[in-house]
Amino acid sequence: MRPELLNPLFVEATKLRGVGPKVAAALDRLLGAPSRPARVLDLVLHLPISVVDRSTRAKIREAPRDQVVTLEGRVREHLAPANVKAPFKAVIEDETGDCTLVFFRSNAAWVEKALPIGATRFVSGRLELWDGRLQMVHPDRVVDAEAFATMPLVEPVYPLTEGLFPRVLGKAVETALERLPDLPEWQDPNRFVLRGWPGFAEALKAVHHPKKAGDVGAETPARQRLAYDELLASQLALALVRNRQVVDDGVPHVPTGAISAKVEAALPFRLTGGQRKALDEIRADMASPRRMLRLLQGDVGSGKTVVALLAAASAVEAGTQAALMAPTEILARQHHARIAPLAEAAGLRVAVLTGRDKASERAATQRGLEDGTIDLVIGTHALFSETVAFKDLGLVIVDEQHRFGVAQRLTLAEKGRAAELLVMTATPIPRTLVLTVFGDMDVSILAEKPAGRQPIVTLAKPADAMEEVVAAVGRAVAGGARVYWVCPLVTESEHTDLVAAEDRFRALEAYFGDRVRLMHGQMKAAERDAAMADFASGRASVLVATTVIEVGVDVPEASVMVIEHAERFGLAQLHQLRGRVGRGAAKSFCLLVYKGPLGKTSEGRIEMMKQTEDGFLIAEADLRLRGEGELIGTKQSGLPDFKLALLDVHGKLLEEARREAAGLVADDPNLSGPRGPALRMLLHLFERDAAARLLQGG
Numbered sequence: 001m002r003p004e005l006l007n008p009l010f011v012e013a014t015k016l017r018g019v020g021p022k023v024a025a026a027l028d029r030l031l032g033a034p035s036r037p038a039r040v041l042d043l044v045l046h047l048p049i050s051v052v053d054r055s056t057r058a059k060i061r062e063a064p065r066d067q068v069v070t071l072e073g074r075v076r077e078h079l080a081p082a083n084v085k086a087p088f089k090a091v092i093e094d095e096t097g098d099c100t101l102v103f104f105r106s107n108a109a110w111v112e113k114a115l116p117i118g119a120t121r122f123v124s125g126r127l128e129l130w131d132g133r134l135q136m137v138h139p140d141r142v143v144d145a146e147a148f149a150t151m152p153l154v155e156p157v158y159p160l161t162e163g164l165f166p167r168v169l170g171k172a173v174e175t176a177l178e179r180l181p182d183l184p185e186w187q188d189p190n191r192f193v194l195r196g197w198p199g200f201a202e203a204l205k206a207v208h209h210p211k212k213a214g215d216v217g218a219e220t221p222a223r224q225r226l227a228y229d230e231l232l233a234s235q236l237a238l239a240l241v242r243n244r245q246v247v248d249d250g251v252p253h254v255p256t257g258a259i260s261a262k263v264e265a266a267l268p269f270r271l272t273g274g275q276r277k278a279l280d281e282i283r284a285d286m287a288s289p290r291r292m293l294r295l296l297q298g299d300v301g302s303g304k305t306v307v308a309l310l311a312a313a314s315a316v317e318a319g320t321q322a323a324l325m326a327p328t329e330i331l332a333r334q335h336h337a338r339i340a341p342l343a344e345a346a347g348l349r350v351a352v353l354t355g356r357d358k359a360s361e362r363a364a365t366q367r368g369l370e371d372g373t374i375d376l377v378i379g380t381h382a383l384f385s386e387t388v389a390f391k392d393l394g395l396v397i398v399d400e401q402h403r404f405g406v407a408q409r410l411t412l413a414e415k416g417r418a419a420e421l422l423v424m425t426a427t428p429i430p431r432t433l434v435l436t437v438f439g440d441m442d443v444s445i446l447a448e449k450p451a452g453r454q455p456i457v458t459l460a461k462p463a464d465a466m467e468e469v470v471a472a473v474g475r476a477v478a479g480g481a482r483v484y485w486v487c488p489l490v491t492e493s494e495h496t497d498l499v500a501a502e503d504r505f506r507a508l509e510a511y512f513g514d515r516v517r518l519m520h521g522q523m524k525a526a527e528r529d530a531a532m533a534d535f536a537s538g539r540a541s542v543l544v545a546t547t548v549i550e551v552g553v554d555v556p557e558a559s560v561m562v563i564e565h566a567e568r569f570g571l572a573q574l575h576q577l578r579g580r581v582g583r584g585a586a587k588s589f590c591l592l593v594y595k596g597p598l599g600k601t602s603e604g605r606i607e608m609m610k611q612t613e614d615g616f617l618i619a620e621a622d623l624r625l626r627g628e629g630e631l632i633g634t635k636q637s638g639l640p641d642f643k644l645a646l647l648d649v650h651g652k653l654l655e656e657a658r659r660e661a662a663g664l665v666a667d668d669p670n671l672s673g674p675r676g677p678a679l680r681m682l683l684h685l686f687e688r689d690a691a692a693r694l695l696q697g698g
């Protein structure tokens with residue numbers, strides 16, 4: 001239950017004085033979510049991005065031009081417009097000179113009232129020189145001396161949405177701030193006093209009431225405090241969830257090495273140092289009574305699958321079963337095809353289970369899992385449907401985790417009483433983000449690629465040069481190469497200029513005849529498998545596909561990747577796609593075909609792709625190129641959505657929050673100590689209610 005003290009913040013914004021239905025609708029668009037309207041809390045946490053500084057004051061003649069200034073003058077005259085289209089003008093003067101105030105399409109009566117002749121007025125706005133005269137078009141403020149005495153000279157500027165005026169939003173934020181309750185301090189006072197960080201309410205007020213431009217910057221003590229609050233709430237939530245998972249009936253699974261040694265002997269290559277180290281870490285986790293929660297991070301092509309297989313072998317050695325879950329049907333079958341021969345050589349009994357199995361096959365597999373005659377099962381999320389039960393599931397491996405939600409991850413490990421969990425991802429998430437995405441997991445990294453890989457040559461070509469691209473692909477095919485050709489959409493819509501995979505397929509068929517196949521998400525699964533199988537076996541040389549091939553597909557003989565409309569893909573996605581080639585001995589190429597003119601961001605992406613193959617460098621560049629605005633709204637990529645913390649600026653605080661959260665939960669797992677009530681308040685404030693519910697009496 002949310003502490004009552006917080007209730008005023010969770011009230012709808014419409015309840016605020018001065019927020020009518022029209023403003024409320026705009027606020028919902030700006031700050032609401034599909035399932036809920038904008039609330040007082042959302043307004044309070046809606047931080048300004050810059051300021052308007054009205055503090056520059058000077059005599060009229062001496063005032064700086066082309067910037068916002070505040071002038072004091074006596075109203076000398078009104079110049080009524082010559083016709084309806086002309087503006088209404090009023091002239092103010094002081095002892096140095098005069099300035100014309102210009103009002104287009106304004107209500108003359110209003111202007112005359114606001115600027116009565118002979119009165120002294122303070123006006124603020126952008127001062128310009130026009131036709132030899134000083135003028136101010138639509139001053140933002142026109143006030144008398146009394147009002148000026150209380151007018152803030154530095155105003156916050158907020159992100160807006162259509163139909164919402166800055167002053168209206170500013171007022172709504174102001175009213176919301178008045179509702180801010182007096183909250184207990186949840187932070188460690190020592191940490192805060194040392195750094196001079198203000199309290200929560202004080203920090204919010206400092207940011208909403210800037211005294212100078214620097215006050216809204218992300219590095220001020222107030223902003224750091226707020227970022228830290230949000231980060232601590234998220235890390236505390238993850239630590240509580242993890243604590244629950246680890247503490248709940250962990251069981252040691254001690255591998256003997258007998259089966260994995262046989263699998264290793266059957267491999268056509270030697271493990272890399274990284275693969276070996278990751279396996280050591282995984283086995284140590286399994287042998288310990290704590291439940292494993294480990295992330296295996298390795299760039300595309302770094303060889304995660306074999307690590308998974310050897311980890312599974314270790315789980316079987318320890319007398320349990322293992323499950324490997326892939327995000328798609330294609331991948332589950334590919335893993336099975338690859339793993340089965342190696343596993344069987346070592347005496348491991350392997351089965352595949354997906355949503356598409358024949359009823360009789362599926363029943364047999366389910367029986368085998370129940371009676372323990374199947375050691376390793378490879379499948380899609382069908383593995384975790386209610387009808388599937390295991391005799392003793394000791395290890396769950398999730399491949400390409402970013403396709404699964406975090407919630408799914410939490411439930412699937414429940415299939416085994418004390419199943420260890422290994423999550424594998426090829427998304428090269430920068431270190432700063434790993435924590436936020438995956439929580440406090442242990443991380444193993446495959447940094448080096450298997451030996452013998454050749455660099456991939458990456459080239460960019462404009463779509464106008466398509467004939468050249470096709471000719472180059474033709475030469476490669478004649479030389480025996482296998483080519484992926486990626487198009488972004490399936491059916492051309494009238495409203496876009498995206499080249500459809502189907503059209504491209506037909507066009508390429510004209511060149512390459514029956515050596516081309518088409519594969520996209522809307523095909524029947526059997527047709528898709530057939531196309532993939534032809535490409536893998538070499539019966540086909542060109543595979544025209546949508547991004548279904550993005551994740552995990554492994555055809556080592558493929559050496560050319562063509563990506564059409566490369567400008568439409570994100571950097572991470574381009575990198576994933578390119579990672580489908582360069583896996584064999586042949587020299588590989590990636591052709592980025594783009595439709596110009598390129599925007600700055602897409603140009604930056606393509607340039608980055610040409611410069612490096614390093615997934616971590618690319619991920620960091622991606623973060624930079626996406627910029628702050630997009631980074632905050634990372635919904636699309638499944639990353640958490642922070643309101644106050646900017647991960648590129650506050651990354652260090654994130655590490656710190658993670659350490660503090662881990663310490664807090666280790667010392668006081670139920671948050672029942674002196675700081676407990678305030679920390680629970682923090683969890684609810686940042687809407688980590690699910691984690692708060694894990695606490696007794698929470």
Ligand code: ADP
Nearest residue numbers: 269270271272300301302303304305306450554
């Ligand atoms: P990913 O990490 O992208 O899932 P895979 O597991 O699909 O990568 O491996 C990519 C390719 O590298 C596969 O063809 C695999 O057989 C091969 N591979 C894996 N480990 C090694 C190794 N140590 N030496 C040589 N080739 C390897």
Ligand code: MG
Nearest residue numbers: 304305399552
């Ligand atoms: Mg893989």
